[in-house]
Amino acid sequence: MNAQEVLQKVKDGSMSIEEAEQYFVRAPFEEMDFAKLDLHRQVRTGFPEVVFCERKPLEMLKAIYQRLYEDNGEVFGTRAGEEQAAAVREVIPEISYNPVSRILKCVPERKGIGCVAVASAGTADLPAAEEAAETAEYFGASVIRIYDIGVSGIHRVLSRLDDLRAANCVVAAAGMEGALISVLGGLVNVPLIALPTSVGYGASLGGVSALLTMINSCANGISVVNIDNGYGAGYNAALINRLAVRGAEHSRQTD
Amino acid sequence: MNAQEVLQKVKDGSMSIEEAEQYFVRAPFEEMDFAKLDLHRQVRTGFPEVVFCERKPLEMLKAIYQRLYEDNGEVFGTRAGEEQAAAVREVIPEISYNPVSRILKCVPERKGIGCVAVASAGTADLPAAEEAAETAEYFGASVIRIYDIGVSGIHRVLSRLDDLRAANCVVAAAGMEGALISVLGGLVNVPLIALPTSVGYGASLGGVSALLTMINSCANGISVVNIDNGYGAGYNAALINRLAVRGAEHSRQTD
Amino acid sequence: MNAQEVLQKVKDGSMSIEEAEQYFVRAPFEEMDFAKLDLHRQVRTGFPEVVFCERKPLEMLKAIYQRLYEDNGEVFGTRAGEEQAAAVREVIPEISYNPVSRILKCVPERKGIGCVAVASAGTADLPAAEEAAETAEYFGASVIRIYDIGVSGIHRVLSRLDDLRAANCVVAAAGMEGALISVLGGLVNVPLIALPTSVGYGASLGGVSALLTMINSCANGISVVNIDNGYGAGYNAALINRLAVRGAEHSRQTD
């Protein structure tokens, strides 16, 4: 029973004012949830909930995947281990697993829009970079991967300038000293998402050093997500890409 | 002498192949600087260089402001102190100074496009928030300010939902525990720029606590800039806003 | 126009369902704000807003104090400096200032209820301890001060056991190694609020060491507030004390 139905009943006398008042006094938050938060929910229901697999027990994970897949015809999860992938495959044989990105998904082929560039400094940063790339694709972006362009070989960056400049948003994954984002920030003119990774040893402090490098970058247009948070970087990039493709007016009407 | 001229001389024999080769072997970087980096320079020359005033001696600052103003007819600087503002006013009487944002500028009135929302948790966060807002305006955005909506009074956030949802990008400035961004992240569906501030004492560690809160946020669509980096937040927001307004195709053609 | 009035109008046809729906769709948050948050507002309006004076300009502070004092007949602020006190005295001559606690207030004499004990390890911890004590008094508690009972002279603690055990809640302020709270935790059977202070030098890290000591305490019944946050400690203690005095049923009815 929605607000309109309640009001109709008040009008035709089939509900007392007191009952209706009760509904609205109690309602605000549900109301907000189902009506006011419409756009928000549209976003969340436009795609089934994304599963964060890490540390979820096998049986729980299987149940979650099965339910989401049945409800939505697709399912997408991050940080899945090999063993988890095997367990889910028992109930969804067509599930696909990427051991690099650790993404476990069953998603129909869709054509992405616009362009998101995902760069990585080294091959060791691929897990975070691939998580970002697959996430951006899942949320509708066309993605170009530009890997292994660490700044200690600056010509590797420069030789990929055309690709970098074709993007509406650039994600840059780097561990160790994390300097890649600053160089990119001077070369492109779109928002850059800095993705620090835990790659490194010693004073890399599990990625904190790369995070600090990136948050201190003096280049323009850079903002930073958590260490190894490829999902967050990819989601952000897809969001910006969608705005860029559709333009704002369109975007607000159709979301 | 540009590339075409050199090639013409090779063709008509007035320059030897060796001389031309020399030109091109030496050229790359200058070439890159003036040709390939065109778009980049266009961005940078579209607006005069932004001045970071902090710690610049008075005479140096006056000279910089005067030159930029003469060259561009406008000038915009951040982190200026009262004394610096007075000094620059000697050479540019029409300069305007905002002691809250510490922005010292002389910029013609322009109508902003799209919508960037700049939120702050408390009134003590205004310096960073205003720096972000004025910066976003300078780079072409229409800005709506939504101040003093800290999450310890959640109704303050909720009562401004319409404004928040009208924006193409939301900047949220907060010190102390920095929780505002997470609440906003669940309420809007556009990119959010988290702007930690140094407001607080004791375990706020000069803003590091707020930065950590924001970088760990589990809400979607959030990325973070440096502590008190209102300029970076505003620049990022303007960039995203412009993409949203123009749409990507347009954006790439006209930038 | 409240909910009942709107519904009455729907019933008698003087308002269309669409108009009413509009009201309720827009209403939730205002509704929540003014109705559902009643208890909350009552608490906040039961006492005028507490002023955090630090870094507020003199003119702004004078205006705030004057307005609050006129509206409420009392005013209470923390972290005030000598100069601020003098400025406010110009507009409220009867204001009283404690240079130790840095509390600047004009509050009518009230008899406190129950008992809150505020302990300090050394005399250097008095600013935080006194801020806690005066705050607890302001929020209605009777306070007993037990100062300079640092654990390196354990007999000082033991000789005050009767006072400590008379309290419904104990606040313990300590800097340097912050060990006082652990000893108290083994001696009393009521909630203890640990208040780390920035007293110390070298490896005290501005109070972080004391904070860590307290948060790691293995004694029962201890929880911790921010470094030098006497206000928070005093407020918490007053809250617990009020629950203890009134009992829960009474408390919920009269708040």
Place this chain on the structure above:
Amino acid sequence: MNAQEVLQKVKDGSMSIEEAEQYFVRAPFEEMDFAKLDLHRQVRTGFPEVVFCERKPLEMLKAIYQRLYEDNGEVFGTRAGEEQAAAVREVIPEISYNPVSRILKCVPERKGIGCVAVASAGTADLPAAEEAAETAEYFGASVIRIYDIGVSGIHRVLSRLDDLRAANCVVAAAGMEGALISVLGGLVNVPLIALPTSVGYGASLGGVSALLTMINSCANGISVVNIDNGYGAGYNAALINRLAVRGAEHSRQTD
């Protein structure tokens, strides 16, 4: 032989003054232990000692559980592993183990008093939240669980306001950015125990980020326990709840 008996013997001459003096000079601490610390001991003996199981060898743990169970007819331990639970089950077949809270206990059914609300931001915070809830129940509180109300979906918090406001004390468990406590702090008017958890990755620093968020909260009524210290949070909440239910006078008489 207690003090009265000694004094009687002095009076009737069966003990010399020197012997008695010896008794009293040696006595103080035992005296304190058995007499002056009565209330304290009552608390500790009112419930058998709580067992911290982590890292205790299996045989030692079995012996401890068996002895405590025989002496008290009940036993309660925290941080128990699966293997430890199985080992204890060999000697106490009726022991019950909760793999989420990791609490291993055999406690008779008791009706709790008052109301403690235990909230959690996400499902990953359940181990700490459940440890808090079961501990509060063990120490006599009636507990209401309000799980998965993280602030990135603020409607989830708001929809549970009635439950939150029914409590005498609220525990809020959260990892990652730990923002939940600040939102709750603005919505309820009772003491809140902030329980940071080690949930998260990268810059969550094993829960230190959540701890910092909470200790810096600008909401009123909040104090903080150690990371993952569900036991401490639950104990504190039960203590406050008991004060609230009984009221202070009663409390001091019967404890």
Place this chain on the structure above:
Amino acid sequence: MNAQEVLQKVKDGSMSIEEAEQYFVRAPFEEMDFAKLDLHRQVRTGFPEVVFCERKPLEMLKAIYQRLYEDNGEVFGTRAGEEQAAAVREVIPEISYNPVSRILKCVPERKGIGCVAVASAGTADLPAAEEAAETAEYFGASVIRIYDIGVSGIHRVLSRLDDLRAANCVVAAAGMEGALISVLGGLVNVPLIALPTSVGYGASLGGVSALLTMINSCANGISVVNIDNGYGAGYNAALINRLAVRGAEHSRQTD
């Protein structure tokens, strides 16, 4: 009235058992304070209380110095500033002040016993080293100063070996990398007190780096005090020196 007197009264009937019981039940802590803690008090009263001058207001400091000097015929304080010294000189004209050690004292000439060596790595470490040296002297030790023997000129250490080996305890003050203590640890066979100083810049982190160096030293016989805590180092050294000179039996009899 002491314990013996009370017991006498019980014996002769001039005090009831109940009254005496009351005395002893209330007594423990006072008893402990005045009887059992005798040795402890003797130590503390053997020397007047040491004054920590830092941040004490001038009037308060003058009063403290005057009272201690009148009561004890001597007075000794640490961390005094120039202005404080001048203020105290008004009331104790014969006071002496060392601007390097910042010790402000009026102590009769005494001949020290045994030998404590106080070493420093550089001249910038003198404030801490001198505070240690003067403190050790005040507590009865004969002190030999061995300054400016930093390990980057190892011959400086080696040339003073005879002096170092004559001591019963060695204090080593060093900032920056703090390596001196490790070298000394391999050269002498007595306890070494490592005294990190805040000398340095950048990654010296206000002395934390030197503290870490010293606490990690793999040489035998080293223990560490707080950064710049010359008083603590000197007190410890004097304590060890006294044990060494008197030998244990003597020491326990006469303390």
Place this chain on the structure above:
Amino acid sequence: MNAQEVLQKVKDGSMSIEEAEQYFVRAPFEEMDFAKLDLHRQVRTGFPEVVFCERKPLEMLKAIYQRLYEDNGEVFGTRAGEEQAAAVREVIPEISYNPVSRILKCVPERKGIGCVAVASAGTADLPAAEEAAETAEYFGASVIRIYDIGVSGIHRVLSRLDDLRAANCVVAAAGMEGALISVLGGLVNVPLIALPTSVGYGASLGGVSALLTMINSCANGISVVNIDNGYGAGYNAALINRLAVRGAEHSRQTD
């Protein structure tokens, strides 16, 4: 051939000045090593080298133990694992292993001198405390163990005062908040060695919190060793104890 013999040969002409000069120019360090460092070597050869077992491969460890045992008739090692103990037992069947202290030794019974007290806050601190106790015994001290006297039950400390005051040096092992040392520092009048342990979780930061507590202690006579460094604490205590027993003159003559 020593210095005297060389000089004798120069005198009687059986060695040229050049040869002798060569000897002395080359000699300094060997000279220093074998002559000047006599006392030092005496200490080191008075006991066979102590073995730090951790991470040493089994075969290497067996060889080291066998050689040291053959050369010295005794052997003493720290941080040995169960597997290492079993391996060494193959070659030294009479070796004894303490799984708590992890000390693996074969040392003849000796009567200790003086008195070192080793205290621990909780039972979880026993590994470090026992390592300290056994080490002090190995280096000649008589040791009294005073375990499980954490300050959250202060009567436990007070009831052992006589034992604590009988010692020439007190070692106090504590993890978590590490407050024990400060209480002891106010009760005894001998040097105290603070031994922080890694016991704890969350904000204990692997023992860093306990270390910070101890280094900041405001009690007199305290110095600190590395986290879990029971060996260092025990060695220091034995050194101080020996000085106290023998007295300095004796000590310097016989070492």
Place this chain on the structure above:
Amino acid sequence: MNAQEVLQKVKDGSMSIEEAEQYFVRAPFEEMDFAKLDLHRQVRTGFPEVVFCERKPLEMLKAIYQRLYEDNGEVFGTRAGEEQAAAVREVIPEISYNPVSRILKCVPERKGIGCVAVASAGTADLPAAEEAAETAEYFGASVIRIYDIGVSGIHRVLSRLDDLRAANCVVAAAGMEGALISVLGGLVNVPLIALPTSVGYGASLGGVSALLTMINSCANGISVVNIDNGYGAGYNAALINRLAVRGAEHSRQTD
């Protein structure tokens, strides 16, 4: 087609100016890569790429080694595990593995030039020291190893002075307090590379303490590489050694 060929075609008319211009506008970075970066590439191709083995899957590692070995006739990798060594041995039976340095290589015997000294404080530092030594050898240096000369036995350093002073560059590996480098810095007059290691426990913080010690060293001529970065230390030392041997003019001509 290189630049000369393009220019030739322009000259003989077989390529239009526009086509040529296109080539050069697109070319810069490739151009830079193959021409301007010649020296750089020469360096990199002078030796086959060094493999960082850690965390590389076995099959990938085998393929990389096989390809590099076939292409270059030699291969050199760091941070290899036992299992990885065994896997590579299947495809390159003549591979040699050093379980201490964890270097896995197949390199023809070459005579090193000049002299690099690699020192270590303790035997536990050998993995890092050996990685440095073998790396320096691989890049052409003659290496002298000076191990186990920790400063707590300073005579060990002094007895090796001649060896240390024979080197063109000294690498010093040390964990724990890391003091070795400061002592060496005062004894030799060539560049020193400080190599902190993760050896230690407790407050060694995984090598961060040693790193801080070294970076704060007040001795001249010291610079620091990452914790356990033996490769970096060895590479740097080889670079400096080569400059020293050849002298600059020669060096710049032949590189």
Place this chain on the structure above:
Amino acid sequence: MNAQEVLQKVKDGSMSIEEAEQYFVRAPFEEMDFAKLDLHRQVRTGFPEVVFCERKPLEMLKAIYQRLYEDNGEVFGTRAGEEQAAAVREVIPEISYNPVSRILKCVPERKGIGCVAVASAGTADLPAAEEAAETAEYFGASVIRIYDIGVSGIHRVLSRLDDLRAANCVVAAAGMEGALISVLGGLVNVPLIALPTSVGYGASLGGVSALLTMINSCANGISVVNIDNGYGAGYNAALINRLAVRGAEHSRQTD
């Protein structure tokens, strides 16, 4: 009287064996100091001692400068303030002061050898960069300054490649994210000294972020000095440059 003379006297009987033995037993360290450490002293006396001016009182500084200048005919100091410069000018009118580098010196013109490149990321890094440059010049190097080539404008780096590649050693000063060194590391083939500066704000943590970036750099040939340690960077670079110019054999002969 040197060793030979002593031996001669032993031989001719004018000195007893006991006297000679005394000489040699006492001699080692002096011997080492004056003979064995010859090279070392030569270095130190080749240039007068460098003065670290910071925090030195004016009178002390004047005396030091005057003495050094009289003894050596030149004097060189770092970290001097304006007021210090003025004070020294009173006694050495010809002293020259650079307010950017804060170097206060009076050094005769000398022609530098070889080439050291000193680069800086921004103009705010000039104080550290200039300190390095002037220091390298003072120790004999010819220096080329390459300022304001931060990586967010990579063309600025590339356009200076020829200069960078002309150097025997490159110093790179950078604050904030400190990424410059990694880019340079990939472009030149000589040792690079990374010089982190304290330039930045917020999460730059006073230069610690830049230090971490640099120490984690994955480029080859990089080592790091302390934050703002321009002196250390310049000294190191001069040392390497001298080795490169002279070549090793020459270097060892003439030092």
